[in-house]
Every structure is written in C-alpha cells, then in structure tokens.
Amino acid sequence: MLLADEIGTKSGRDGIFMNYWLMKSEPEEFSIDDLKRVKREPWSGVRNYQARNYMMKDMKVGDGIFFYHSNTAVPGISGLAEVSCDSYPDPTQFNKKSDYYDAASTLENPRWWLVDVSFKRKLKRVISLDELKLQAAHLEDFALLRRGNRLSVLPVTAQQWKFILSLE
DNA sequence: GCCAACGTTGGC
DNA sequence: GCCAACGTTGGC
Numbered sequence: 001m002l003l004a005d006e007i008g009t010k011s012g013r014d015g016i017f018m019n020y021w022l023m024k025s026e027p028e029e030f031s032i033d034d035l036k037r038v039k040r041e042p043w044s045g046v047r048n049y050q051a052r053n054y055m056m057k058d059m060k061v062g063d064g065i066f067f068y069h070s071n072t073a074v075p076g077i078s079g080l081a082e083v084s085c086d087s088y089p090d091p092t093q094f095n096k097k098s099d100y101y102d103a104a105s106t107l108e109n110p111r112w113w114l115v116d117v118s119f120k121r122k123l124k125r126v127i128s129l130d131e132l133k134l135q136a137a138h139l140e141d142f143a144l145l146r147r148g149n150r151l152s153v154l155p156v157t158a159q160q161w162k163f164i165l166s167l168e
Numbered sequence: 169g170c171c172a173a174c175g176t177t178g179g180c
Numbered sequence: 181g182c183c184a185a186c187g188t189t190g191g192c
Contacts, residue, residue: 024178048187071178129179148185150177174189180182 019058020156022066022077022144023117032067032079035119040084043114043153044092045100051153056087056113064161065117068144069126070152076128077164084118123168131167138163 023043025031035041046052065081089110092100105111129144136145143154156164 026178050187075179150186152177170192172189172191174187176187177185179184 018063018158019060020064020066020158020161021054021059021083022068022154022156023081024068024070024152026071027069027078028072031069032119032122035067035079035081035117036122038119040116040118042090042116044090046090046114046152047100047102047112048152051151052113054153054155055115058155059083059087059115061085064156065120066156066161066164067117074126074128074130076126076131077123078126079122080120081117082120083115085116087113087115090114125168127164127167132164135163135167 030041043055046055061083063083065083066077067079067081069075069078089107090100090112092098093102093105093110093112094107095101100112102111132139132142133145136142139145139160142160143149143151143156
C-alpha cells in the first residue's frame with residue numbers, strides 16, 4: 001500500500017515513487033524555449049557533487065522537473081520537464097575542448113554523471129522567485145529558498161510541487 | 169585536519 | 181557590476 005505522504009520522499013534507483021526536482025538554467029545559455037525546440041537535452045556541465053548525486057543516484061525516468069531560470073531579470077520557474085533516461089557519464093568531462101573538461105576523470109571511473117531532460121510544457125506565466133518567497137509559509141523548507149542556496153539541482157517535495165502548480 | 173585564498177553562483 | 185554565500189584547493 002502506498003501512503004500519500006510517502007510520495008516524493010523516497011529516493012534511490014529501486015524506489016517506485018515519483019520524485020520531483022528543480023533544475024536551474026540561465027536563459028541566455030539555455031532557456032525553456034530552447035528545451036521546447038530541441039525537446040530533449042543532456043544536462044551536461046554540472047560540477048557540484050551534491051547536484052551530481054541527485055542526478056546519478058536519485059533521479060528516475062519520469063520524475064517531474066521544474067525548469068528554473070536563474071541569473072536573469074525575473075528569476076523563476078518557467079516550465080515543466082521530466083527525467084527521460086537513467087544517469088550516464090557526462091561526455092563533456094572527457095572532451096578537452098569543452099569548458100567542462102575534467103582531466104582527473106577517467107572512462108573507467110567517471111566523476112560526473114547526468115540525465116537527459118525532456119520538455120513537457122511552458123507554464124502560462126513565470127512563477128517568480130519573489131512570488132515563491134511570498135508563499136514561503138506554504139513551502140516548508142523549500143530548498144530554493146534556503147539562505148545562500150546555490151545548488152543547480154534541488155529536490156522538491158510532492159506537496160511543494162502541487163502547491164506551486166496551483167499558483168499558475 | 170585546519171583554514172586562508174580563491175573561484176563560482178546568482179540575486180540584486 | 182557588486183557582493184554574500186558557499187565549495188574547492190592546497191600549504192602546513
């Protein structure tokens with residue numbers, strides 16, 4: 001029996017529960033419209049261990065993703081996407097010409113992993129960081145709102161997911 | 169293992 | 181462009 005309050009709280013590759021995430025992108029680099037155009041994108045270039053661990057260990061095919069625009073005039077959630085494959089080594093770490101090349105990584109023991117992200121839809125409007133801050137009381141311990149938060153991949157609970165979508 | 173220096177993130 | 185917050189690096 002699946003308890004409602006367990007949804008979104010389980011992790012691990014054997015888990016059967018849906019998880020939710022927020023992934024940041026600078027729209028000048030790669031926006032929700034870019035994802036809409038290409039439909040699916042390898043989430044390459046993450047070079048933070050915690051963010052990597054979420055992708056490598058915790059994400060499962062079908063997990064929901066808030067696509068967040070950072071470093072822009074109105075930062076906020078601009079669309080929905082989903083995890084579309086199991087994690088695999090980020091190929092850019094092996095490419096000497098890439099900004100994300102990592103000389104310390106080997107094919108036998110890759111350091112950086114990623115998932116592919118597929119476009120679902122744009123939100124009718126951007127749900128801004130300002131608005132999310134105003135709703136903080138309804139978003140208990142939302143990772144995005146923690147002080148000094150800089151992680152580019154964050155977990156979202158089922159309750160947070162549902163509430164944020166209700167703002168749309 | 170400590171911690172100063174440095175680099176990056178991302179809101180403003 | 182500024183800068184607070186945080187992660188990483190490397191000397192010791």
